[in-house]
Amino acid sequence: MSARRATANGAGFVAVALVAAPVLLGGIYSLLAALGVAGAGAATISASRIVRVLSDAETWRSLTWTLLTAATATSLATAAAVVVSVRLQESRAGRVLAMLPLAVPHVAAALAALLLLGQSGLLSRLAFAAGWVSEPAAFPVLVYDRTGISLIFAFAWKEFPFLALTGLVVLQTAGQSLHEVAQTLGADARAIFRRVTWPLLWRGMTPAVLAVFAYLIGQYEMAVLLAPSDPLPFPLLTYERISDPALNRRGEAHVLGLIALLLTIALVLLHERVRETLGGWMGGGAHDRAADDRGERYDA
Amino acid sequence: MPDRAGRDRPARAVRGNVLLLTVLSLVSLAPVLVLVLTAWQPPARYPSLWAEAARGNADGNVWTTILQNTTLGRAMLTSLLLALLTGLTATGIGFVAARTIARISVRARRLIAAAAFLPVIAPPLALGIGVQVFTLRLGLGGSVTGVLLSHIVPAAGYLTLFLLGALTAYDSRMEDEARSLGARPWQVLLRITLPALRGPIVQAIALGALVSWGQVALTLIVGGGIVRTLPVELLAFVRAGDDRLGAAAAILLTVPPLLAFGLVQAGARRTGVGA
Numbered sequence: 001m002s003a004r005r006a007t008a009n010g011a012g013f014v015a016v017a018l019v020a021a022p023v024l025l026g027g028i029y030s031l032l033a034a035l036g037v038a039g040a041g042a043a044t045i046s047a048s049r050i051v052r053v054l055s056d057a058e059t060w061r062s063l064t065w066t067l068l069t070a071a072t073a074t075s076l077a078t079a080a081a082v083v084v085s086v087r088l089q090e091s092r093a094g095r096v097l098a099m100l101p102l103a104v105p106h107v108a109a110a111l112a113a114l115l116l117l118g119q120s121g122l123l124s125r126l127a128f129a130a131g132w133v134s135e136p137a138a139f140p141v142l143v144y145d146r147t148g149i150s151l152i153f154a155f156a157w158k159e160f161p162f163l164a165l166t167g168l169v170v171l172q173t174a175g176q177s178l179h180e181v182a183q184t185l186g187a188d189a190r191a192i193f194r195r196v197t198w199p200l201l202w203r204g205m206t207p208a209v210l211a212v213f214a215y216l217i218g219q220y221e222m223a224v225l226l227a228p229s230d231p232l233p234f235p236l237l238t239y240e241r242i243s244d245p246a247l248n249r250r251g252e253a254h255v256l257g258l259i260a261l262l263l264t265i266a267l268v269l270l271h272e273r274v275r276e277t278l279g280g281w282m283g284g285g286a287h288d289r290a291a292d293d294r295g296e297r298y299d300a
Numbered sequence: 301m302p303d304r305a306g307r308d309r310p311a312r313a314v315r316g317n318v319l320l321l322t323v324l325s326l327v328s329l330a331p332v333l334v335l336v337l338t339a340w341q342p343p344a345r346y347p348s349l350w351a352e353a354a355r356g357n358a359d360g361n362v363w364t365t366i367l368q369n370t371t372l373g374r375a376m377l378t379s380l381l382l383a384l385l386t387g388l389t390a391t392g393i394g395f396v397a398a399r400t401i402a403r404i405s406v407r408a409r410r411l412i413a414a415a416a417f418l419p420v421i422a423p424p425l426a427l428g429i430g431v432q433v434f435t436l437r438l439g440l441g442g443s444v445t446g447v448l449l450s451h452i453v454p455a456a457g458y459l460t461l462f463l464l465g466a467l468t469a470y471d472s473r474m475e476d477e478a479r480s481l482g483a484r485p486w487q488v489l490l491r492i493t494l495p496a497l498r499g500p501i502v503q504a505i506a507l508g509a510l511v512s513w514g515q516v517a518l519t520l521i522v523g524g525g526i527v528r529t530l531p532v533e534l535l536a537f538v539r540a541g542d543d544r545l546g547a548a549a550a551i552l553l554t555v556p557p558l559l560a561f562g563l564v565q566a567g568a569r570r571t572g573v574g575a
Contacts, residue, residue, distance in 0.1 A: 012400025019397050019460050020415035022453045023422050026430020039433065087320055094321055097328045103557040104332065105514035107531040108550035111538060112331030115338050115547065120346045122334050128347035136346055157331065211421070218423025221516035221531065225538065235425045235517070242429050242521065257426035264421050268414075 027261060033254035042251075053255040058237070063259070066234040069148045069227075070216035073155030078209050080160045085167030086197060095168065102161045110225040113154035117142040144228050151226040151233075155219065159212045163205060170204030171197065206274050214267040218260055234260060332554070338547035369545060371533060376552055378444065379513060379530040383556075386451040387509035391501060393452070394459030394508075401460070402467040413464060419457030427453060428521035435522050442526035450522040451512040458511060459504045466500035506560045513556065 032038035036046045053059050088094030101109065116122050124139035133139045143150045178200070182192045223233040232240065238260065241253035341351040401412050419427065431450050432441070440446030474496070478488050494501065516531045523532070530553050537546035 012396055012403075015393050015396035016400055016412055016416070016460075018393050019456045020412075020418060022431055022434070023418040023427060023457075024415075025434065026427060029433050030426070030430045083320070084324065087317055088324070091317065091321065094317075094324060097321070097324050099561065100328045100332070103554060103561050105531065105550075105553045105557065107514065107516055107534050108335065108553045109331060111534065111543075111546050111550050112335050114538070115334045115543060116331060122330075122337070122349070125347045125349055129349075157327070214421055218425060220425055221535070224516075224535065235423065238425045238429070239517070239520070242425075242432075253429055257423075257429045260423040261426045264423060264426075268417065268421055 027258070030254040030257050030261075033251050034258055036251060039251055039254065049251045050255050053252050053259075058232070059256070059259075061231045062234050062237045065148070065231040066217055069152055069233070070155070070213055070219075072148075073152045073159065073216055074209060074213045076152065076156040077160035077163055077212065078205065080156065081163030081167050081205070082201060084160075084164045085171060085201065086193070089168065089171060098164045099161050101157055102165075104158070106158055106219065107221040107225070109158045110154050110222040113150050113157070113222075114143055114225055117150045117153070119143070143226055146228050146231070148227060151223060154222050154226055155216050158222070159216065163208055163212060166205050166208040167201055170200055174200050174204070207271050210267055210271045210274065214264045214271075217263060335547045335550045335554075338543055339551055341544075343544060369548075371528070372530075372545065372549060372552070375528050375530045375533040375549070378528060379553075380556075382444065382448055382451060382529060383509035383512045385448055386455050386512035387505040387507075389448075390452050390455035390459050390508040390511070391463075391504040393456040394463050394504060395501070397456070397460045398463035398467050401464055413461065416457045416460040416464075419454045420461065422454070424454070424515070424517035425521070428518045431518070432521050441522065442524040444523075444527055447519050447523045447527045447529075450518040451515055454518075455508040455511040459508050462504055462507060463500060466497060466504075470497060503564060506564065510557055510560065513553070 029038060033042070034049055036043055036049055084094065084098050088098065104112070114121070118124070119139045119141065120136040121143075124133060124136055127133045127139060142153075178196045179192060182196050187195065218235055220235040220239065223236055227233045227236065234256070238253050238256040241249055241256060244250055244253075337349070344351040397416065401409050401416070404412070428450065431453060435441050435443075435446035435449060438446070440449065475488050475492050478492050483491070514531060515529075516535070519527060519529050519532055523529075525532075528536075530549055534546050534549040534553065537543075537549060
């Protein structure tokens with residue numbers, strides 16, 4: 001290797017470090033702050049902040065609520081994405097319509113949900129025109145509600161295009177020829193779906209589904225506009241702690257941040273496992289892998 | 301692309317698809333329409349859909365409202381500046397990082413790619429509270445520069461992975477050839493590498509800009525409420541009960557990504573790649 005090439009590589013590793021270092025350093029700092037040796041109100045090392053956060057019922061209520069909301073929204077978005085990618089493969093208009101929410105930033109989508117689903121929102125007004133409700137208070141509470149309905153819908157609306165896109169790519173790259181083979185062999189539409197389309201889809205989409213779930217756990221700005229204040233979503237709880245006037249409570253934000261980070265890393269590891277076991281299509285071997293597996297595991 | 305729509309598809313399935321398309325257009329368009337409706341007219345009294353005195357009134361024109369509002373204009377400029385600089389810087393860092401990762405052994409590549417994946421998947425708030433201390437230490441808390449640095453973190457990780465994909469498919473032997481013919485490194489970069497990877501690089505800049513464009517959590521934490529981007533102002537408008545300006549901000553936020561997607565789609569069609 002020439003000296004010049006070595007310098008180029010050196011610059012490259014600096015760039016790699018630039019990419020990864022902020023999170024690593026930030027994580028280490030958060031760990032120190034969680035242990036009480038860094039940041040506001042720092043003193044000696046102690047696990048008291050961690051214990052306080054972990055023994056606080058609010059932490060667990062917030063975490064459970066956030067996980068449930070994210071899981072429901074992810075399921076909803078996945079179902080919609082499967083339907084769209086299977087039924088509208090050949091429809092250009094369908095694909096364009098399905099991709100539209102991608103262009104709408106999360107905060108804008110959340111405001112739209114607020115204006116649409118609020119008690120004096122557009123749906124409520126349409127319900128009034130239809131004679132179903134007589135005043136805003138008669139319209140069901142869908143915003144800031146404990147069930148998180150508006151947040152779930154807004155999450156699902158915003159994330160389903162990404163999943164639909166993934167589904168469409170999976171079917172386009174791997175499904176085409178298998179579909180034709182199955183058809184030639186006399187399989188009817190239902191058999192093709194059960195034995196070709198569905199196995200390809202769920203294998204191809206699982207990593208994306210996990211990514212969406214992980215993303216939604218940490219989503220801040222949609223929760224800020226649509227979620228209830230009790231239980232407070234996890235990202236909002238973290239923000240409340242980091243801006244707490246009582247300085248020693250700020251350290252608790254770092255504990256919460258670390259919990260969120262660990263949760264996401266666990267999901268990424270799961271994602272890697274899933275990709276390995278399913279022989280992810282991202283590796284480019286989807287077609288071969290699907291062909292290799294033909295028959296044995298489709299009904300599993 | 302071969303058409304397997306099947307001329308003999310049962311009429312029931314076609315009807316089902318028409319229904320599905322109708323539902324899909326309602327679901328996809330309704331949120332956008334409600335934003336336009338809210339921004340377009342002064343607040344309409346419940347249960348009316350339209351404001352009474354809207355038409356003919358200067359106040360009824362959304363563009364007048366937007367143009368007259370300096371807060372919105374300034375926020376738009378801040379957001380555009382941040383998005384552009386994030387896109388360019390993160391593409392630069394991502395490109396150099398991806399090139400290095402692409403050249404090393406597959407085993408090490410997986411590890412380093414996983415490290416680049418961290419900023420992408422880290423929850424913005426967890427990332428924000430971790431990064432905040434460094435921007436404060438650098439004296440950049442509450443400054444546009446500090447916010448820019450924080451936006452670059454997730455964008456650079458994302459673009460490293462994106463460009464790694466493009467570089468894996470890229471054949472670097474042409475560079476070796478140019479080098480053996482005596483080309484200098486900058487000549488190779490300007491005449492071979494950049495032209496060959498023009499498409500992915502332009503897309504990377506756009507993607508990086510989008511990461512910054514919609515960012516809220518990092519802006520709030522690192523910017524400390526002092527740096528006012530368009531999404532931050534949107535939240536402030538809605539909190540102050542001004543849905544109309546909030547909706548106007550939402551539309552301003554939606555137009556650039558829409559244009560970017562349109563361009564990418566058009567580019568993909570012209571080159572025969574993808575949808």
